[in-house]
Amino acid sequence: MSLLEVDDDVVVRFGGVTAVDHASFTAGTGLVTGLIGPNGAGKTTCFNVISGLLRPAKGTVRFHGRDVTSTPVHRRAKRGMGRTFQRLEAFGSLSVRDNVRAAVDINRGLGGLLTPGHRSQAARVDALLDRVGLTHYAAERADAIPTGTARLLELARCLAADPALLLLDEPSSGLNESETEAFGVLLRELAADGRGVLMVEHDMDLVMSVCDTIHALDFGRVIASGAPAEIRGDAAVQRAYLGKADVGQVA
Amino acid sequence: MDSVVSFTILGLFTGAAYAIAASGLVLTYTTTRVFNIAHGALGMVMAFIFWDFSQRQGLPTWLALVLVLGVVAPATGWAIQRFVTRGLGEGPVSVTLVVTVGLLVGCIGLATQVWPPESRTPLPLFNGSGVELSNTYVTAHQLITVLLAGMVALLLYLLLTRTRIGTAMRASVDNPELLKLFGGKPDRVAGLAWAIGTSLAALGGILLTPVVGLSYYDLTLLVINAYAAAMLGRLRSLPLTLVGAMGLGILQSYAVAYLPSDGLLSGIRSAMPALFLFAVIVLMPQAQLRVGQVKGIVSAPLPSRTRQLGADVALVALVALLTAWLPGSSLLLVGMAATYAMVMLSLVLLTGYGGHVSLAQFTFAGIGALVYAKLGEPTLSGLLLSALVAAAVGAVVAIPVLRLTGLYLALSTLAFGLLMDKMIFQAEFAFGTNNSLDAERLTILGTSFSSLGGYVLVMTFFLVLMAFAVLALRRGALGRLLIAMRDSPAACGTLGLDTRWFRVGLFALSAGMAGIAGGLFAGLRGTIGASDFQVLASLPLLLLAVVFGVTSVTGAVLGGTGLMLLPVLQSTNPSLAGLIFGLVGFGAVALGRDPNCLANRLFTLGRALRAQVRTPVRRPSESYQDRPEVTEEVPAHVAS
Amino acid sequence: MAVPMLEAIDLHAAYGRIEVLRGVDLRVPKGAVVALLGPNGAGKSTLIKCVSGQHKPTSGDLHLAGVHVQDAGSDELARLGLCTIPEGRAIFPNLTVEENLRLISYAGVATGAVLDVAFSHFPRLHERRSQLAGTLSGGEQQMLAMSRALASDPALLLLDELSMGLAPLVVDELYEIVAAIAASGVSILCIEQFANTALRVADYVAVMSGGRVVATGEPDEIRDTMVDVILGGAA
Known part of the structure; x- marks a missing residue:
């Protein structure tokens, strides 16, 4: 049993378009799993299905071995699922610190909301900001920071619940080269803490160097799964990325 | 048996008139994403113009009809789209609502100014003629209405499917940007939709006036009927809207025929549209949490704690001075201002911080007042209980509309207010048939505040306490979450917050605050009635709240004073009463895009003055909280 | 130059x-x-x-x-003669194929000519002309979008x-159209x-x-x- 199982051929349709077409894959504890594919391959739709923002037409999502396909978004979060967004969903009119504080507050639950915060709370917020390297952005408004930084902020927010x-x-789009490198190290650490990480990513250098397993999607289908080296050499993946022509020449 | 036929015919007639108005509403909403709450009000103004042309100025009926439907109404609709609602569709729903509510109030003000209240009898078309249909007399007016409804449906169908501009209308629903890339002109399409929509509102209004009379309010509330009908088609489908309108008309007619005309059920007759609406809403499928919503609302800066304390002390001192000097009648006004300010504070919480719009905040105050008066226990615990009941009702309203968002939620509060107006407040067990209840003033810890001056001071004290509470909440964890919810419900959900119940809690809290205001108001007045809490009074409340600043406590206090002064101004200048009311509406139309309008300008002025007095020595990082939030729409997809 | x-x-x-x-x-x-x-x-x-x-x-x-x-x-x-086919499906999914084509006439060509060009290049669109565009396959939708490039003579x-989200074979087909348009002298x-x-x-x-x-x-x-x-x- 893997930590996350997208099983029984998940299908999502929007009108006449099939965004996810009989997809099944897994992500395990302690591993960084990559989800790659050309634009429009259905990666974000998969994320919406997993995190509960979308109900699939068919298929099952299992988390910790339990079927969560019809579990509401917030309850999946409580069971230990955290996500960031491709189109930023930072709380734009709050400061960076308050973004993380809001996440910590949500995690404390209703009782926590009504009691004043403790000093340990502030320390927790500081630690989270420090972990993703945003300490010196803490006082900025979240809609005034660069995209890459806002993505790190979303990550810090997720980590508040220790998912x-x-x-x-x-996560790395908008980061420069050295930031991306540091981010790769952070990803390995997060996995080493005993977490499962599933990421949609376009930066192939990052994907190939950080991921333990990669699932490649193309028009909603899983066309290949395996270790980075296998994926890189996979003809179907190259076809998906480069088009049909001249595959031999590239490989 | 005959009565069934005749009531069905009556129902078909009203249904047909609703259908005409509703299809106009759907047309404007689908093409521009702006829900026109003033749809009924525009129909009302047009009906007055028609009356003016045809009866006061004596034009032939057909000419008056052609002038109104063919010239005045379309020109008005086009102008509204061009100068008022353009571009609102992409903005936050709350702004759209405020602007069109402003339009509604403005229309009422305009109508009362131009056509002061007097008895008018609008004549049906072809007055006196009719036909006998299976033993039932059908007037020509009724027949024409049904035929016109059919014709409107047919013409709209032809327009939307057979012509290029009609196709463009449907295209711009999906994607106006793409339509531009095709070379189409979404603005022209939108202008046409509004012109036709307003004409249809006019036609609906004109056809209904012989039945409902030339009333400022009844026709304005036609928007609820049209909305209820259109909701059956989820504001999109014209055929379903037609079905909804006919169904509503017939249901209403049967309710008149077969429900007892006294007791609780009597209220159902006039509340039928609202009930129909709730039924449709409850049956609607659940909305998903949306990703990528419009963000960035301008909020007022939070005051520093010392400045807040200073302002509070100053306010209490001012009112204390006033109680010593002012005569009783003016003191009553000060108390009213405090009441309004408290209700507006509940809007600061709900709308200013939370981003939800309530169009029935006075109704919650009314519930508080009703419970307070009924309990007959003028103590703190009695007041608290009134607030709790109001809060509970607030939660009950929010629960069925839990799965709805923005627009639907706000319109449902309007329907709820209407329901309370017609079914509860006027019922025997509530304000009663005399429409008045006595209430005693508060006794706190054995001290009775029966003198007006003392009581007004107590009210001010409550206002200050409430302001304290609102600001404390805003500074605390809950306040952060409110803003977070406003900015991104999807992120809150994935972080583990149950967004739906959070919203119910917010509604309840806000309703509870209004309930306290209502209870205190009951004590202030001594005698209260259903007319004190009419749902339409909630609309100027919302407008003034926004115009004066719905994201700040200062705005609420100023707005409360403004709302109190409104009737005073009107009674001192009775000839301008309508105009003053209209100005509030059109003022909100002009200023509604900035939800903290006047207060923010005041703050800017204050900062400028302080900067004159002392050179500011502040590091930018420290002044974060004191800086007005900048509106900045976060790019939807910066990548690529 | x-x-x-x-x-x-x-x-x-x-x-x-x-x-x-x-x-x-x-x-x-x-x-x-x-x-x-x-x-x-x-x-x-x-x-x-x-x-x-x-x-x-x-x-x-x-x-x-x-x-x-x-x-x-x-x-x-x-x-004025600029034809933009944006990312994603550049069509109106809730209009029929024919209605989509009719809107192309905004670019300054007669509707009849648009229909002729589109249907002669893509006979499949003719078969489905009264079908909602959203129910077409991804490739057919993109053909509908490309009809605008063909018919409006930009x-x-x-x-x-x-090619977003399309099978390689379909992409090839589309690019043959692009090549044909290019051959007619259109800058792309x-x-x-x-x-x-x-x-x-x-x-x-x-x-x-x-x-x-x-x-x-x-x-x-x-x-x-x-x-x-x-x-x-x-x-």
Whole structure:
């Protein structure tokens, strides 16, 4: 049993378009799993199904071995699922620190909301900001920071709940080269803490160097799964990325 | 048996008139994403113009009809789209609501100014003629209405499917940007939709006036009927809207025929549209949490604690001075201002911080007042109980509409207010047939505040306490979550917050605050009635709250004073009463895009003055909280 | 030297405070096909949006056929002979195929002519003319979108990710159409993630990265570096 199982051929349709077409894959504890594929391959739709923002037409999502396909979004979060968004969903009119504080507050639950915060709370917020390297952005408004930084902020927010599974949607886009490198190290650490990380990512250097397993999607279908080296050499993947022509020449 | 036929015919007639108005509403909403709450009000103004042309100025009926439907109404609709509602569709729903509520109030003000209240008898078309249909007399007016409804449906169908501009209308529903890439002109399409929509509102209004009379309010509330009908088609499908309108008309007619005309059920007759609406809403499928919503609302800065304390002390001192000097009648006004300010504070919480719009906040105050008066226990615990009941009702309203968002939620509060107006407040067990209840003033810890001056001071004290509570909440964890919810419900959900119940809690809290205001108001007045809490009074309340600043406590206090002064101004200048009311409406139309309008300008002025007095020595990082939030729409997809 | 169909000079554009284009210089010669390649987030789509009038640049100049056109709206440009097929499905899913085609006449061609061109190129669209466009397959939808490029006879055609989410065979079919349009003398600027596909029809290639055009040249000069850019240096 893996931490997350997208099983029984998940299908999502929007009008006449099939966004996810009989997809099944898994993500395990302690591993960084990559979800790659060309634009429009259905990666973000998969994330929406996993995190509960979308109900699939068919298929099952299992988390910790339990069927969560019809569990509401917030309850999946409580069971240890955290996600970031491709189109930023930072709380734009709050400061960076308050974004993380809000996440910590939500995690404390209703009782926590009505009691004043403790000093340990502030320390927890500081630690989270420090972990993703946002300490010196703490006082900025969240809609005034660069995209890459806002993605790190979303990650810090997720970590407030100490989730067992992190769903990261294009976490490195907007980061520069050295930031991306540091982010790769952070990803390995997060997995080493005993978390599962599933990420949609376009930066192939990052994907190939950080992921333990990769699932490649193309028009809603899983066309290949395996270790980075296998994926890189896979003809179907190259076809998906480069088009049909001249595959031989590339490989 | 005959009565069934005749009531069915009556129902078909009203249903047909609803259908005409509702299809106009659907047309404007689908093409521009702006829900026109003033749809009924525009129909009302047009009906007055028609009356003016045809009866006061004596034009032939057909000419008056052609002028109104063919010239005045379309021109008005086009102008509204061009100068008022353009671009609102992409903005936050709360702004759209405020602007069109402003339009509604403005229309009422305009109508009362131009056509002061007097008895008018609008004549049906072809007055006196009719036909006998299976033993039932059908007037020509009724027949024409049904035929016109059919014709409107047919013409709209042809327009939307057979012409290029009609196709473009449907296209711009999906994607106006793409329509531009095709070379189409979404603005022209929108203008046409509003022109036709307003004409249809006019036609619906004109056809209904012989039945409901030339009333400012009844026709304005036609928007609820049209909305209820259109909701059956989820504001999108014209055929389903037609079915909804006919169904509503017939249901209403049967309710008149077969429900007892006294007791609780009597209220159902006039509340039928609202009941129909709730039924449709409850049956609607659940909305998903949406990703990528419009963000960035301008909020007022939080005051520093010392400045807040200073302002509070100053307010209490001012009122204390006033109680010593002012005569009783003016003191009553000060108390009213405090009441309104408290209700507006409940809107600061709900709308200013939470981003939800309530169009029936006075109704919650009414519930508080009703419970307070009925309990007959003028103590703190009695007041608290009134607030709790109001809060509970607030929660009950929010629960069925839990799965709805923005627009639907706000419109449902309007329907709820109407329901309370017609079914509860006027019932025997509530304000009663005399429409008045006595209430005593508060006794706190054995001290009775029976003198007006003392009581007004107590009210001010409550206002200050409430302001304290609102600001404390905003500074605390709950306040952060409110803003977070406003900015991104999807992120809150994935972080583990049950967004739906959080919203119910917010509604309840806000309703409870209004309930306290209502209870205190009951004590202030001594005698209260259903007319004190009419749902339409909630609309100017919302407008003034927004115009004066719905994201700040200062705005609420100023707005409360403004709302109190409104009737005073009107009674001192009776000839301008309508105009003053209209100005509030059109003022909100002009200023509604900035939800903290006047208060923010005041703050800016204050900062400028302080900067004159002392050179500011502040590091930018420290002044974070003191800086007005900047509106900045976060790019939907910065990547690529 | 002839006046280029499109010329961007030091073009800057931003979303809010985030700058996406940082001084783009690009020329599309008359009658040429230019492929715009580069990683996600390089600013390709933003550049297309600036050219088509959907997004206002913060600074810099845009010339279309030698005419300075910075403040024109996208609808105005469309009526003047600029055809933009944006990313995703550039059709109206809730209109029928025929209604979609009818709207093409806004670009200044008679509806009858539009229908003729579309149905002669894509007989499948004729079979489904009264079907809702949203119920077509992805490839058929893109054919419907391409009908606009074919029927409106534009001076400049902008294509953004024509192949997104489509099977390779369909993509080939679409690019044959692009080649045919190009052969008729239309200038084309296209964004494409299937680098090889684009390189087959392109006369020139521009590679964007970090909001700038970092390389231009003929396909053969660029081909080798493209694999690196798209699949990462390791490939």
